Amino acid sequence: MRLIRTLAGLAASALFLTACAGSPGGASTAATPRFVNPATAAPTITPGLKLPSSAPATSTTPSPSASVAPSAKTPAVKVKYVFPVKASNVAFHPTHSKYPATDIFADCGETVVATTSGVVLEVSRTDVYVKGSADGPNNGGLSVSLLGDDGVRYYGSHFSKVLTDIRAGVRVTAGRPLGKVGHTGNANGVCHLHYGISPPCAKVGDWKVRRGVVWPATFLTSWRADGQKSPVATVKAWKSSHNCKA
Numbered sequence: 001m002r003l004i005r006t007l008a009g010l011a012a013s014a015l016f017l018t019a020c021a022g023s024p025g026g027a028s029t030a031a032t033p034r035f036v037n038p039a040t041a042a043p044t045i046t047p048g049l050k051l052p053s054s055a056p057a058t059s060t061t062p063s064p065s066a067s068v069a070p071s072a073k074t075p076a077v078k079v080k081y082v083f084p085v086k087a088s089n090v091a092f093h094p095t096h097s098k099y100p101a102t103d104i105f106a107d108c109g110e111t112v113v114a115t116t117s118g119v120v121l122e123v124s125r126t127d128v129y130v131k132g133s134a135d136g137p138n139n140g141g142l143s144v145s146l147l148g149d150d151g152v153r154y155y156g157s158h159f160s161k162v163l164t165d166i167r168a169g170v171r172v173t174a175g176r177p178l179g180k181v182g183h184t185g186n187a188n189g190v191c192h193l194h195y196g197i198s199p200p201c202a203k204v205g206d207w208k209v210r211r212g213v214v215w216p217a218t219f220l221t222s223w224r225a226d227g228q229k230s231p232v233a234t235v236k237a238w239k240s241s242h243n244c245k246a
Helices: 002-021 217-224 232-242
Strands: 102-105 111-113 118-124 142-148 153-162 177-181 192-198
Touching: 102 217, 118 153, 142 177, 192 232
Parallel strands: none
Antiparallel strands: 102 192, 111 177, 118 142, 142 153, 153 177, 153 192
């Protein structure tokens, strides 16, 4: 009888130790997020967690009576929008010559900020525009384009200065300073920020789309009043109907 009780006790102890072991450290591991230049980055696939090598293999085939829960939908990205020029004396026009965009008039030297959080796509730090030349990517002079976390591209040009820490691949938050208002490029000597909203079709190099394809005024009016009107639906509709051809 004593031998039987001893064997039973050893079996119970073994079961207890197995149940309490768990995973090493009691915590799961997760991939650390990494931000890179979206113009050159390839899609990254994060593998799921694997069982420790000491864990017994289990069948992944559900039993006939088991129910499989539907996969969860990816939650919508929530972003914050701010007016792109931080100044008290600012004006903008609801229309623009030749294509949908807006000129935001402010004194030279006023601060231009990121409309929303995202990653910088393109930066121009040198004004190579020649007066009288045909329309092209040099028209903007000093400029910055940003791919927002909402999937929309935001472009500002005619800067007098782009901050040194703003470069392609850098992640920014809404309201982060990008540079200063100026009149570089084809600005006709008038201090203002040319502002364009577009889908990131080719991300870089597609200047006809980048300079603006939807009217920004209605969104600027909202953001100036601390509203949060989003251009996502409008930009998606343009991309669907134009196939990124401006």
